Amino acid sequence: MGYSSSVYKSAADKLAERRLAAEKQADARRSEIYARDPRARELEQAIASCGTAAVRAVLNGGDVAAEMTKLKEKNLALQQELRALLVGYGYSENALEPQYACEKCNDTGYCEQQGRTVMCTCLKQQLVACACEEFNRIVPLQLSTFESFCLDYYSKSVDPATGIAPYYHMEKIEKFCKAYAQGFTPQAQSILMKGATGLGKTHLSLAIANEVIRRGYGVMYVSAPELVIKLERERFARDRDGDILETLTACDLLIIDDLGTENHSPYTDSQLYTLFNSRVLSHRPVIISTNLTMAQLEKDYSSRFVSRINGAAQKLDFLGKDLRIKRI
Ligand SMILES: Nc1ncnc2c1ncn2[C@@H]1O[C@H](COP(=O)(O)OP(=O)(O)OP(=O)(O)O)[C@@H](O)[C@H]1O
Ligand SMILES: [Mg+2]
Ligand SMILES: [Zn+2]
Numbered sequence: 001m002g003y004s005s006s007v008y009k010s011a012a013d014k015l016a017e018r019r020l021a022a023e024k025q026a027d028a029r030r031s032e033i034y035a036r037d038p039r040a041r042e043l044e045q046a047i048a049s050c051g052t053a054a055v056r057a058v059l060n061g062g063d064v065a066a067e068m069t070k071l072k073e074k075n076l077a078l079q080q081e082l083r084a085l086l087v088g089y090g091y092s093e094n095a096l097e098p099q100y101a102c103e104k105c106n107d108t109g110y111c112e113q114q115g116r117t118v119m120c121t122c123l124k125q126q127l128v129a130c131a132c133e134e135f136n137r138i139v140p141l142q143l144s145t146f147e148s149f150c151l152d153y154y155s156k157s158v159d160p161a162t163g164i165a166p167y168y169h170m171e172k173i174e175k176f177c178k179a180y181a182q183g184f185t186p187q188a189q190s191i192l193m194k195g196a197t198g199l200g201k202t203h204l205s206l207a208i209a210n211e212v213i214r215r216g217y218g219v220m221y222v223s224a225p226e227l228v229i230k231l232e233r234e235r236f237a238r239d240r241d242g243d244i245l246e247t248l249t250a251c252d253l254l255i256i257d258d259l260g261t262e263n264h265s266p267y268t269d270s271q272l273y274t275l276f277n278s279r280v281l282s283h284r285p286v287i288i289s290t291n292l293t294m295a296q297l298e299k300d301y302s303s304r305f306v307s308r309i310n311g312a313a314q315k316l317d318f319l320g321k322d323l324r325i326k327r328i
Contacts, residue, residue, distance in 0.1 A: 003127055003244070007134050011126040012109065019100065019107035026098040033096065036089055043082040044096065050075040124246065131247045132218035139221050141213070144206035146178055153200075154320045166320040170200070173316050177204045181211035186252040186284060192309055193289035195318025198325065201289040205255050208287065217252035224262040231271045245271070249278055252285075259290040260300065273305040280312045288313065 003011075034041045050071050057067040083093040098106075102122040105111040109123035151174065154166040180188065193201040209219045222230070230244050248254055254275075262268070279286050288309065290297065298306045 003131055003247070004134065007127060007130045010133070011123060011130045014126050014130070015107050015109045015123060019098075022098040022100045022107060026096065029091070029095050033086065033089065033091065037085060040082065040085055040096075043078055043085065047075060047078050047082065050078070125250075128247050128250050129218060132213075132220060132251055135220055139206070139209075141206055141210050144203045145210050146174070146181075146207045149174060149200065149203060149207055153323050159319065162319065164319060169317075169319050173318065174204070176314075176316065177208055178211075181208040184208075184212045184215060184217065184253070186217065188253075188285045190280065190285045190309075190313040191287045192313040192315045193287065193318060194293065194315060195291070196322065197291055198322030199318035199320050200323060201318055202257055205257065205287050205289055209253070209255060212253050218250075219253045219255065220248055220251040221255040221257065222248070223257045224259045227256060227272070228262040228264055228268045231268050235267065245275065248275055249284075253287065254279060254284070255287045255289075257289050259288050260292040260296070264300075269302060269305065273302060273308070276305065277308055280308060286313070 054068060054071050057064055057071065082096075086093055086095050100107040102120060105120035105122060107122070109120055109126075110117050111120045112118075151167055151171055154170045156165050156167040158165045180191070193205060195201060206221070209221055213219050227248075234244055264272075276286055292300065294306070294310075297309070
């Protein structure tokens with residue numbers, strides 16, 4: 001199980017709320033309809049009494065089959081009359097039934113599939129939404145915004161090593177990230193943020209997260225070391241319903257921070273590749289940030305992973321001097 005119990009609880013609570021609301025609305029409609037036409041109540045009662053009459057017929061013995069056929073016909077006629085009455089007053093035919101948001105599970109979160117009780121897709125979706133919400137509460141997003149991103153930390157003089165002035169280069173990166181966040185869609189491209197430590201990679205990825213969340217999308221942020229621990233834990237989890245990989249694969253935007261600082265193994269590498277690849281294949285963006293150069297990435301990770309990143313992600317090279325030192 002990949003989600004915390006609080007995520008499960010809030011997802012189950014959301015569904016229960018939905019179910020209750022549908023039932024309350026149906027009750028309110030019933031009272032309204034009874035008030036408009038008392039015949040509706042009579043019909044409902046008569047339909048219910050067909051059920052008890054059927055039980056009685058079986059218990060009494062005699063020509064049960066003939067009795068059942070009669071009851072069935074009576075029941076059908078009553079139902080037809082009730083439907084016609086409802087439609088006549090401008091309601092839908094099933095206005096007396098609760099209108100659940102999910103027809104598959106009637107908002108219970110579980111449905112039957114080949115004789116087995118399985119988690120409904122609506123509960124899975126709700127778990128993803130709640131996991132994203134929980135993440136928003138844990139990560140101190142408000143600290144890293146575009147407003148608090150300041151270009152003055154980057155030098156305007158040309159760095160002889162690169163021939164580039166960090167200020168102007170970072171100005172372009174900031175602009176790109178702002179436009180990315182403001183125009184974000186769940187089919188947006190992926191981004192690879194590369195560069196030395198303390199240059200604002202985490203800051204800008206969280207600034208994007210802030211804006212994308214504000215616009216109503218589900219964002220997951222995870223550091224690579226944290227991700228590897230989660231993946232290892234999942235490996236030994238027996239029940240994989242609603243596991244963490246599913247949230248990471250399904251959310252609108254996934255941010256993997258500090259790639260290269262994790263304790264990776266062939267297993268976690270292949271899981272990481274699968275995660276990245278399945279997101280790329282379904283056009284779901286990932287933002288990866290790393291201190292590693294492309295050459296180091298190629299050395300440390302499988303070539304298929306690196307070539308996947310190369311093909312799918314816009315590369316942003318962060319330049320400048322470590323801001324953590326500069327700001328002291
Ligand atoms: N341009 C900026 N304006 C204001 N604050 C910044 C800027 N860039 C970075 N910071 C702040 O400096 C600190 C270090 O930046 P950040 O964590 O984003 O660096 P990083 O590139 O992710 O480093 P690392 O590779 O070590 O993870 C953070 O507190 C961040 O909020
Ligand atoms: Mg960082
Ligand atoms: Zn459902």
